[in-house]
Amino acid sequence: MTEAAPSPQPQVERRVLSVLVDNAPGVLMRVVALFRRRGINIHSLAVSVTEDPGVSRITMTVECPAALAESVVKQVRRVVEVRRVRDVTDAPRTERELALVKVNAPGGVRSEILEAAQVFRARPVDLTEKTVTLEVTGSPEKIDAFLSLVARHGVREVARTGAVVLLRGSAAT
Amino acid sequence: MRTTLVETKKASRTLSGAQAVVRVLEEAGVEWVFGHPGGASLPLYDALYDAPTIRHVLCRHEQVAAHAATGYARASGRFGVCTATSGPGATNLVTGLADAMMDSAAVLAITGQVVRANIGTDAFQEADVTSITMPVTKHNALVMDPKDLVRTLREAIYLCRSGRPGPVLVDVPRDVLQTQIPEDLLDEPFEPRRRPVTKGHPARIAEAAEAISTSRRPILYVGGGAQGAAEPLARLARRCRIPVTVTLMGKGAFDETDPLCLGMLGMHGTAYANYAINAADLVVAVGARFDDRVTGRLRDFCPHARFVHIDIDPSEIGKNKPAHIPIVGDAREVLEALEPLVTPPDTEAWWKQIEEWRARYPLRWRPGPLLKPQQVIEAIYRATRGEAVVTTDVGQHQMWAAQYYLCRRPRTFISSGGLGAMGFGFPAAMGAQFARPDALVVAIVGDGGFQMTMQDLITAVEWKLPLKVYVINNASLGMVRQWQELFYNRRYSEVHLRNPDFARIAEAFGAVGIRVEREEQLEPALQHSLEVSDRPVVVDVIVDPEENCYPMIPSGQSVKEMILGD
Numbered sequence: 017m018t019e020a021a022p023s024p025q026p027q028v029e030r031r032v033l034s035v036l037v038d039n040a041p042g043v044l045m046r047v048v049a050l051f052r053r054r055g056i057n058i059h060s061l062a063v064s065v066t067e068d069p070g071v072s073r074i075t076m077t078v079e080c081p082a083a084l085a086e087s088v089v090k091q092v093r094r095v096v097e098v099r100r101v102r103d104v105t106d107a108p109r110t111e112r113e114l115a116l117v118k119v120n121a122p123g124g125v126r127s128e129i130l131e132a133a134q135v136f137r138a139r140p141v142d143l144t145e146k147t148v149t150l151e152v153t154g155s156p157e158k159i160d161a162f163l164s165l166v167a168r169h170g171v172r173e174v175a176r177t178g179a180v181v182l183l184r185g186s187a188a189t
Numbered sequence: 190m191r192t193t194l195v196e197t198k199k200a201s202r203t204l205s206g207a208q209a210v211v212r213v214l215e216e217a218g219v220e221w222v223f224g225h226p227g228g229a230s231l232p233l234y235d236a237l238y239d240a241p242t243i244r245h246v247l248c249r250h251e252q253v254a255a256h257a258a259t260g261y262a263r264a265s266g267r268f269g270v271c272t273a274t275s276g277p278g279a280t281n282l283v284t285g286l287a288d289a290m291m292d293s294a295a296v297l298a299i300t301g302q303v304v305r306a307n308i309g310t311d312a313f314q315e316a317d318v319t320s321i322t323m324p325v326t327k328h329n330a331l332v333m334d335p336k337d338l339v340r341t342l343r344e345a346i347y348l349c350r351s352g353r354p355g356p357v358l359v360d361v362p363r364d365v366l367q368t369q370i371p372e373d374l375l376d377e378p379f380e381p382r383r384r385p386v387t388k389g390h391p392a393r394i395a396e397a398a399e400a401i402s403t404s405r406r407p408i409l410y411v412g413g414g415a416q417g418a419a420e421p422l423a424r425l426a427r428r429c430r431i432p433v434t435v436t437l438m439g440k441g442a443f444d445e446t447d448p449l450c451l452g453m454l455g456m457h458g459t460a461y462a463n464y465a466i467n468a469a470d471l472v473v474a475v476g477a478r479f480d481d482r483v484t485g486r487l488r489d490f491c492p493h494a495r496f497v498h499i500d501i502d503p504s505e506i507g508k509n510k511p512a513h514i515p516i517v518g519d520a521r522e523v524l525e526a527l528e529p530l531v532t533p534p535d536t537e538a539w540w541k542q543i544e545e546w547r548a549r550y551p552l553r554w555r556p557g558p559l560l561k562p563q564q565v566i567e568a569i570y571r572a573t574r575g576e577a578v579v580t581t582d583v584g585q586h587q588m589w590a591a592q593y594y595l596c597r598r599p600r601t602f603i604s605s606g607g608l609g610a611m612g613f614g615f616p617a618a619m620g621a622q623f624a625r626p627d628a629l630v631v632a633i634v635g636d637g638g639f640q641m642t643m644q645d646l647i648t649a650v651e652w653k654l655p656l657k658v659y660v661i662n663n664a665s666l667g668m669v670r671q672w673q674e675l676f677y678n679r680r681y682s683e684v685h686l687r688n689p690d691f692a693r694i695a696e697a698f699g700a701v702g703i704r705v706e707r708e709e710q711l712e713p714a715l716q717h718s719l720e721v722s723d724r725p726v727v728v729d730v731i732v733d734p735e736e737n738c739y740p741m742i743p744s745g746q747s748v749k750e751m752i753l754g755d
Contacts, residue, residue, distance in 0.1 A: 094504055096382065
């Protein structure tokens, strides 16, 4: 079957999506399945209930061409339990992520790590003879920067929440 | 006081979940349910036993039940209902649901599920049906709380037929069907979570009207979404003399015998429809979704055109081709608003060009020593005076039926378009016959596809359905054979079928069976088939196994690569 030669791949970019859904079983799967179907990798995913206990917010970051994201967003809108979808990538927004970072911290370097942590306003939340666990909050870029800073000490484990986003000002996300 | 309260509570009436299901179906006007019972749906069948107005058609395979519900829905414009038990019953529905999803058929599926306590334990006949069917349904739901049952079913019925129709599945555990629930739940009013936008945006409609009025080479590209918009569509096309091309799903939305109609477009569409749309300066898509079988290579499709895209489903707009003028709304409402605003464009030169193509590249076939499949379809068309409700299976015969059986009215051509599910044609004809008992219903099927669902001939016999099954028998999986001939060096791999004697099989089921091997047998056999009114007829027509379906735009190519055939 003579298929057409593939056209040049459009630019892959990070898209940030905010989805309001009914707080009910299976809804996340419906939303996520639409991205899986197109082979889009979900880079981060944060889901929790909102100010209304009947409504949850899914914040996801995906990596794909903008047009593809738009096409999937329209399909997400068809899901019955989905109340609102916004691609907020290009909107003025507040974006935060929280990470727990467990770093090797033997006596000799511990103070150096804690000093670096201060610059990033990372808080130590657990301390052992060999490790320190730091809680750092900020934009995903800031967390990336912090991780690369402490990398040389040996990062044992990282748990990141994924980005959460609200639009700036009085606009509803 | 305390005692009174308890007594009041006792006095409030209850009914079982299964009885509630039946009540909801009754109030929605359901007359026919296509299904097959099993352990998990026993309570539902017990309730159906007492239902005076709902009749159940016992299909021998759940795929047939789903396709029959689809055929019923598409022939009638109402919604079709099918039901199956848990596990294997429900998994057998999947093909039918996927077909209904792709072709936007309003189907309600009710499946039994194992009792709630056993869900997730790999219980007997358990399958995670809502997960399995999620991508092939418009919506689905597992009812875990008996109090939600009525609302969930009403929402399912609303959803399957509102906006862009589609299949909705409700999975009900057996113990939910058995639980007593307060009858008051049936009195609660139902309000949908949201309603689709049906009225097009006036500014967009005005823009579209302007674009049509000033176009020189306009064309209407009509899909299945226009089946309910035939009148305003005909007014627009006729008053403004705009050529119309229909998709497989759009057949019947515009009268194909009207000279304004160029027939079907796409991979096996008429050459002139494909030439016309690709030369157009304005394509008005009505309820069509730019499927790859229509467009071929996307970037070469209609290179000179601007697109007006009318669709009720916003996610279709811009999905495959960017729309210059998108209009989200119901095709009928939009066209009714649009039509009066259009000034007829000057299409004289355009028509001259189109007529030239039409004269030069007509659909054609050459007679030979063996019956030609196209000749058979033409004979069926003549014998039925073009008045039949036609269903088809999938493959070469489907494309020939689309090319040679011209449809004049909406909802008279029912085929598995998007999914391309072999085995669809005959069950869909059953459903169509239940929907339209007085209509002449004809299933044009291939010998390959018919064997996928022909066990249900017994169901058609049981209900004395007078439908006709015309088997275009080329003793092969013809479309696959054609592709192997053209693109795989004639290496015919697993495409030749050793067939049973379909006429004798029909007779064994209690239907009428006729075998046609020569041209002179064809007309009398068709006439005979039309005279039978109390049972199905199977006419097995042996045709030239080497015949190919043309014109053909090979997959992923453009009109420039169209093969016209000899």
